[in-house]
Amino acid sequence: MSGWMDSAKKLCITLKANTELEIQSIAMAMLKLPVPISSLAPVKFTPFLSKSNELASPLLDPMKLLKVAADAKNLKFGRVIHAHLVITNRIPRDCRVNQINSLINLYVKCDELFIARQMFDRMSKRNVVSWCALMAGYMQNGSPLDVFELFKKMIVKDNIFPNEYVIATVISSCFDSQMYVEGKQCHGFSLKSGLELHQYVKNALIQMYSKCSDVRAALKILDTVPGYDVFCYNLVLNGLLEHSHVGEAIEVLKLMIDEGTKWNNATFVTIFRICASLKDLKLGKHVHARMLKSDIDDDVYIGSSIIDMYGKCGNVLSGRAFFDQLQNRNVVSWTAIMAAYFQNGFFEEALNLFSKMEIDHIPPNEYTLAVLLNSAAGLSALSHGDQLHARAEKSGLKGNVIVGNALIIMYSKSGDILAAQLVFSNMKCCDSITWNAIITGHSHHCIGKEALNIFHDMLTARECPNYVTFIGVLSACAHLSLVDEGLYYFNHLMKQLGIVPGLEHYTCIVGLLSRSGRLDEAENFMRSNPINWDVVAWRTLLNACYVHRNYDKGKQIAEYLLQMDHEDVGSYILLSNMHARVRRWDGVVKVRKLMRERNVKKEPGVSWLEIRNIAHVFTSEDNKHPESSQIYEMIRDLLTKIRPLGYVPDIAGVLHDIEDEQKIDNLSYHSEKLAVAYGLMKSPSGAPIRVIKNLRMCDDCHTAIKLISKVANRTIIVRDANRFHHFQDGFCSCGDYW
Known part of the structure; x- marks a missing residue:
């Protein structure tokens, strides 16, 4: 019983129990199977039992115990209390609704939504708390449609008018942009009913509009918030940042400064993320200085966001200096500094940090392993990647999607496409990044047929292709010289899926036509499309001229390229190669002279x-x-x-x-x-x-x-x-x- 006594003592601290008798009482309740408490220890429990053998002490109030069990997500203890209530069955009728509401709350918080719904459906009488508790469960479970359906039934079937908590819960379930229309309907309802005046509802509306990218609506509600509510500002800033409305976020930030709103920890974290997104080192340093002057404690989240900001702004040394002076470092801060090194191309330094992290006895999480695997990919260091793969298996993270994606990328970039395929085949759960990584990997390895087979598997699995997917697919078509199929994907399928082609896709089409020897068609495609073509696209055509021995066209393209970029070494080399192929040594000499005059040096092989x-x-x-x-x-x-x-x-x-x-x-x-x-x-x-x-x-x-x-x-x-x-x-x- 000693183990249960220890647990009971911890619970009693929460319940403010003072005597040994109280501790023993709770320990017995936690220890025994669900039978009436009086039969477990009639002597010791006597002070807490009424004449009707019910729990009389405020300490052993079942509603209070259920709340503690729910808050602690202690399902086992909650079931003991539930079972005791079922067996004693002496709760007055007018208390049963509240009692069942407490039980619904328990099972919702312990992720037992099915049991919670069963209890809810069996209730002969429900109040607004009953509906709100179940709605919260569905929202936490990621089922916004169920929340909205419950809301309609509550009004129509039970004729119960919602309170501010219900309407806030319903609005919160509409964060997904696919539920935007329903969210606006809830906003209209809250206006008519006067519930919009409550701060809970305003917060939910601000968050809903921010996450659904309706910036103006979010800011309009923000204007109605009395005083300087930093929580609302944080919601708007986060929503704007999530939808890449960084310019608007800066405007909101200026408004906060003008109004003298005091920033909290969450504000600083978000603003450092904005600085990182803008790559604005000057602003980031100003915000960092403001934080140091404030009374804010630099917790691990702020510390990690500062390191991330310096890393994304290209100032790894400042990020490392801040990291080194941190008193408490956890896996988040270690991962942040590794990511900073990785983002700036210091792959070896990122890998070396891992051994120092292990000396601190801090185990990696999935994000740490992903950064390390991507660093190994940057070096094409297959042996390091294999060791990290073994570490992922040892730590039980092998099945994680983030780690699986990083493994596919690492093996693909390190030259072992078969190992990448094996990782992909063994993944139980895939996302769009998984499919893109394996398709692009096969394309990069010139295994176009397999890349297209996987693409068709992706469509069969009802995973929607995106911008990146079609870069790999069009590259695969180019490798296989499937001109008609590639043009169909580019001109029709991408349009059907609402994907606007970018420069990468246009460059793939140039490669597709060029590889098939249709050089004139490729050049006409480039000159007829008002795309801001870059050097890579033109060099793709130039390389095709070299491969297909069309040196006259190649010379024209090379001269045009060198007008675009005087320092593009690849264009000089290809032009020189063309002259050498036909033994035009004067042409080779002319190119070399031009390189010297322009101080362009060929990188040694x-x-x-x-x-x-x-x-x-x-x-x-x-x-x-x-x-x-x-x-x-x-x-x-x-x-x-x-x-x-x-x-x-x-x-x-x-x-x-x-x-x-x-x-x-x-x-x-x-x-x-x-x-x-x-x-x-x-x-x-x-x-x-x-x-x-x-x-x-x-x-x-x-x-x-x-x-x-x-x-x-x-x-x-x-x-x-x-x-x-x-x-x-x-x-x-x-x-x-x-």
Whole structure:
């Protein structure tokens, strides 16, 4: 009984019980099966029982005990009290409605809505509290339509007029924009009935209009609030921020300052979020200074919002300095500083923080793991990602949608699309991000057919595609040269779904037409659509001109591109490659001279791979690696083996007018060949080799690695600046178009 006595003592603190007898009484009530209390301990319970054997002490008032059980969400204790009331059955009739209302409140708060509804339906007489308690349950359960139906039945069937709590509950259930019409109807009802005068109702209306993006209506009601109600201001600010009405939020903020409204913790959190959304570091620093001068304690939520603000404004050092001086750090603040590093491209620093977090014995939550997995994806650090995957399984977060989505993205960006597919297949619950991640992942890996199959599965599952979905879908159509299907999605399906095409979708159509060799049509598409085309779109067409050997059009496009952006290195290189292809060395020289004059420098080609958690980096003709001689010997051996398969060095792509023998020598030791050779030397037999390159693969390396995959009987995955290339058995997933 000692365990129950301890629980009873805690309960008695809430009930302000003082004597040992009182504690024993509650302990017995919690311990025993539901039988009349008098039979459990007739002597000790005597002072609390009336002559009719009912609970007479205010301490053991069942209504009070039910309220405590409901507030603590202690279903077990609540059921003990319920059972006792059923068995004793000596409550006066005029008290039974209130008693059942208390029981409905208990079961609603303990997420037993079915039982609460059963009790409600069996009531012979209901009052406004009965309806309000059940409505609150449906609202908490995310069933706004049921709340609204109950409201209508309450007025029509029971002829009960609502009070301010009921109407506030009903309005609160209309936060979803799909219930906006019903919310306005409730507003009209509150106006006619005079209930709008109550602050509860005003708060609910402000929140409803803010969340439904009716800014003017929210501000109009805010004008009727007497005094400087910071709670109402917070509701409006949050609603505006959620719907990206940041400009209006700033206006409300100015109004708060003009009226001298005192800010509370929630206000500061919201305003720091506004500063982060605007990326306004100056405003963020002003707000931070105001907070330091106020009497507000920087709790964990404020602290995390400050770190987030500095991170999103690009000032990670200030965010880290604030984090380091925090006295109490929890998983939220740790995740915030990791996210700040991740958002600013400091992926390794974000991963390193995790070990320090573990030293503090703070377990990660789903958001922490998502940030870490995305950081691993940014580095294409598959080994780190695998370790985090194991950690997710160990902590029981593997089935979480947020973690699952991050795992799919990590594996996709790290070159293991099969692992991403396995994670997707094992997910019990998916959202739009899940579908988008797996579709986009397959498209990026040039596995267009599978991407479209998953898209059709998405439609079958009645998950509505969105803006991001169609970027992956149109990219997949481009890879498969499905021009008609891609144009149908772009011109018809997106329109049916109400998705306005953006620059990314238009660029995908340019890629779709270009890949199919319809270069004139692609150019006409660009010139006839009044889109603010960027360098990426025009370079897509330029690359197609290079692949399809249409150098005259390519030269025109390149010259137009360089007028748009004098510093676009990719355009210079493609133009230079085109001149080199047709041995126009004067053209190559002219391009190089132009680059020097404009101080445009080509980034050196770098490739790297990870062997046993150690990254090995190679540059072209690199001899700094401690095993360079063995690597060079391996390359010579591989090139000898692939020559009988038809390999001929592609010296036309060499950008210098030098002897052919020297050109061949230059081609042989490009960075990606060095990395692949080292991977074959050091990785286990049969294991895939994953290489990352910072630039586009050259034609010669692409051909050579295709054949190397055949003679070595290995899967070789290379991620270059454009996409993933899966080399296997002499073929590449890109279909020789990249």
